[in-house]
Amino acid sequence: MFEEQVVPHFDYKDINLVPKYSEVTSRSDCDTSITFGNRNFKLPIIPANMRACINEVLAEKLAREEYFYILHRFDVDVISFIKTMNKKKLFTSISIGVNQDSYELLYKIIKEKLDVDYITVDIAHGHCIKMKLMLEFLKRQFPSSFIIAGNVSTIDATRDLINWGANCIKAGIGNGSACTTYPSTGFGSRGCQASTVHDCATVAWEEFKVPIIADGGITEPADITKSLVLGAKMVMIGGMLSGFFDSPGDIYMDVDNTSIPITKWKASTLYPENLYKQFFGSASALNKGHNKHVEGKVMKVPYKNQSILDYYKYLQECLQSSISYGGGKDLSCFPTVNYIIKK
Numbered sequence: 376m377f378e379e380q381v382v383p384h385f386d387y388k389d390i391n392l393v394p395k396y397s398e399v400t401s402r403s404d405c406d407t408s409i410t411f412g413n414r415n416f417k418l419p420i421i422p423a424n425m426r427a428c429i430n431e432v433l434a435e436k437l438a439r440e441e442y443f444y445i446l447h448r449f450d451v452d453v454i455s456f457i458k459t460m461n462k463k464k465l466f467t468s469i470s471i472g473v474n475q476d477s478y479e480l481l482y483k484i485i486k487e488k489l490d491v492d493y494i495t496v497d498i499a500h501g502h503c504i505k506m507k508l509m510l511e512f513l514k515r516q517f518p519s520s521f522i523i524a525g526n527v528s529t530i531d532a533t534r535d536l537i538n539w540g541a542n543c544i545k546a547g548i549g550n551g552s553a554c555t556t557y558p559s560t561g562f563g564s565r566g567c568q569a570s571t572v573h574d575c576a577t578v579a580w581e582e583f584k585v586p587i588i589a590d591g592g593i594t595e596p597a598d599i600t601k602s603l604v605l606g607a608k609m610v611m612i613g614g615m616l617s618g619f620f621d622s623p624g625d626i627y628m629d630v631d632n633t634s635i636p637i638t639k640w641k642a643s644t645l646y647p648e649n650l651y652k653q654f655f656g657s658a659s660a661l662n663k664g665h666n667k668h669v670e671g672k673v674m675k676v677p678y679k680n681q682s683i684l685d686y687y688k689y690l691q692e693c694l695q696s697s698i699s700y701g702g703g704k705d706l707s708c709f710p711t712v713n714y715i716i717k718k
Contacts, residue, residue: 384567385716387598393713395702405698406705407691411586411609412493412521412542414466416443418691419603419706421588422683423613424448424470424497427653430623431456433683438465440684443609445470445495445523453480457489468493473505478512485516495523496541499548499556502532507539514540526590528564533575537583545611546575550591568592569605576606596693603709604701618652618676619683626650626678650678 399405409419417440422428424445431451437444438460446456448470460467469491471477484491494517496509501524513522524536525545533544549556549563557565564571572589579585586608593599593612602610616622628650653673679686694706701708 383716384570386566387569387592387594387601389717390569390601390714391717392601392604392697392700393715394700395708395712397699397702399699399704402692402695402699404704405695407694407698409608409706411443414443414492415441417441418443418687418694419607419609420599420616420687420690421445421609421611422616423590423611424495425613426450427624428613428617428622431459433621433623434468435460435463435465436621436684442687444468445493445497448472448477448497454483454487454489457484457491458487461490466492468495470495470497471509472496473498473503473509477509481512481516491517491520493521493523495525495545497525497545499526501525501527501536501545502529506536510536510540523588525588527575528571530574530578533578533587534582537579537585541585543585543608544575544579544587545590546572546587546607547589547591547611554591565592569601572602572607573605576608580606596690597697599690600694600697600701600709601714603706604712604714606710614676616683616686619679619681619686621682621684622652624652626652627675651675652678 407418409416421443422433424447426447426449429444429447431446434444434446434456445468446453453469457467457469467490471480471494473496494513496506496513498506506524510522510524513520521542522540523543523545524541526548527533527536527544527546528548533546536544547564547568549565550568557563568589568591572587576587579587587606588609588611589602589605589607590611591613593602593610593615599610653675698705698708701712703709
């Protein structure tokens with residue numbers, strides 16, 4: 376017999392944040408910086424580690440501007456990337472899986488004595504034996520690297536991954552706009568991502584002082600603030616951080632029901648509403664290169680004829696306003712903010 380459900384499950388759209396008394400005289404004075412690992416970053420925001428959101432060029436640009444990134448793990452020369460970043464004295468943040476090819480990559484990194492600041496073990500269902508073995512390996516072989524692990528959506532999984540060696544947990548399964556895990560399997564945190572973030576963050580921080588990344592379901596800037604109020608330290612965003620001038624991927628225009636690639640120069644002379652980029656899930660057939668165990672889809676996202684860094688400035692302004700409503704001067708005010716569950 377199932378136990379009665381006591382804790383409500385809710386999503387971002389189901390909650391309103393409650394304003395607090397503020398002594399801030401200018402929102403521009405509010406500090407949006409975050410310490411993550413042993414480094415400081417300007418914003419608690421991460422582009423999703425997907426081919427449609429991040430590549431080597433954008434990763435370097437973000438690192439130079441003191442924004443956090445996680446390079447994806449698909450068809451990328453990770454060794455070359457690490458060497459480039461090490462040479463330029465920029466921090467390195469890579470993704471790996473849990474299969475043999477990832478172990479081979481890690482042994483190459485060890486052999487060549489390369490510095491890796493952040494390693495993200497990135498798999499769809501993180502609460503599994505392969506994750507346990509990989510985290511134990513990383514704990515032995517990369518003791519100075521900051522290890523991020525995911526994805527998970529339960530308290531038990533959060534505890535286990537931390538006990539296995541993770542320094543940070545990526546929370547959220549099946550929430551992304553290009554993810555089809557939930558309709559395909561019925562599993563995941565879609566529709567209750569906000570409460571999932573709260574539950575995972577509560578156990579991670581209160582029991583272990585380990586941060587979590589809220590991953591998925593972010594559709595507007597307010598959701599970033601809500602994630603931080605619910606306990607996340609960083610927020611990963613996919614679709615909302617795709618389609619920019621400097622985002623990965625070609626620019627397309629539909630002509631007679633055919634997708635035609637357009638150069639960036641040509642795109643600047645056309646109406647943006649007629650242009651788009653492809654946004655696709657890591658488990659999509661396009662990314663996998665085959666149709667087996669597909670749990671992602673390809674979408675068209677409107678082309679935004681601006682840099683992602685320009686959009687970051689807007690997100691920073693949104694967060695600064697949120698801090699002022701939250702009664703503080705920096706991100707530390709958010710855990711004290713109350714919220715109303717509307718459903």
